[in-house]
Amino acid sequence: MTREQSPVGADGLEALYPFLYSGESDLDAVLEQVRQSTVDKVREIVALRAEVLAADGKRLFACAQDVARAFAGGGRLLVFGNGGSSTDAQDLASLFLSPAAVDARPLPAFGLTNDIAVVTALSNDIGFDVVFARQIGAFGRAGDIAVGLSTSGNSANLVRAFDEAARLGMVTVGIAGYDGGKMAELDSIDHLFVVPSPSVHRIQEAQTTLYHALWELTLGALDDLAKGDQP
Template sequence: MSTAGRAAPAHLGALYPFLYAQPAPTVDAFTAELVVSTAGKLREAALLRAQVLTEQGEALAACARSLAVALDTGGRLFAFGNGGSATDAQACADLFAAPPHGYGAPSLAAYALSADVAVLSALANDVGVEAVFARQVAAHARPGDVAVGFSTSGNSPNLVAAFDRARRCGMVTVGFSGGGGGRLAEPGAVDHLFVVRSPSVHRIQEAQTTACHVLWELTVAELCGADGRPSAAQGVLADDRNTGAACAGR
């Protein structure tokens, strides 16, 4: 279909001027447009982060207390998600297991269920994509562990299945979602849910990353106490007994 004479969408006309009748904008005009667009996105991201922390700050603190109790008594954290949310899950696990230098935070037993390509592809091929996280939870988890799932919609079937298995295993369940929360917002779906109310996948993931960092900082504060010294949780990483068989048959 010819585009001659048609008005170009702002974001396409500049990138593909040969498709449209109007001349391409000058470099200065294009740069100015990019600056305005970038500034607008930064403002939106900052406002959304502030909104999440203001509206859900108390819930984050309550969740941190639950995580501190779980991790301080031998619990382990398992994080999972799909696509970009898989990367967020890995970042979450890394934050707990290998905290930034200078924080004085303990290294805690934390793992990303989205990290092992061999396990993921085997489960997806032999069982189905819906089971890639739930099967790992059944294999590794024990009562008192923590399950953290990331989703921009809250409707991913494999996350819902993983949380269902986690509940039956007696795990503390923590969900990060977007939009209206999706299926993760249903009663009893998870113990702690943090919803970024935005239609933009990009803004949702940015705010979820911030909320996860805040959750980690609050958890570390609960674990270390006022004197800043780690409690027994610092030894959790070495105490990594695999007693997940108790959950596998439930």
């Protein structure tokens, strides 16, 4: 995880896993604490997913309709993020491009951190702030889709990427955490989804659920379009 994702230091680890730092020598007691810690974390993510669904379910459906219309019109998906969010962005791109379900429709999708030569060249020669915006400027066109993921919502290179995507007339989707950060202040994001949690771990878990739901809803909307039903 990157520094912008608030890595956990020694004190933070002790708060997350107190049974590792308690000096407890009773194995049964330690295992019970591990079990309870796991149960608590599962409850947290289940509650958080339910909260996101209640807040954003209808907007996620509307977003999927816009994304489906873009794909139906020949659009392509460009996805980006930093650190752990980069991994999630690549997962999202592969989900659309090469879905595990054999009967699911593959769609054109690209992760903007996949070409490390391009990423390092732009970072070294110009600056890391433009690493996504330059690629969107080169590859993006009106009717394409740009999806950016961040836990903090404050990544400068995502802000510039969304501004460039909006300038080109792309459909823009932001997935953030905490309170949305700088992404929540942008006019260049058409659909913004914020996972309201102070925990990077829970944020990324809920974000994964969110973009998997977006993928499924998009496929459903594409089926409706193919049948002549306007979503």
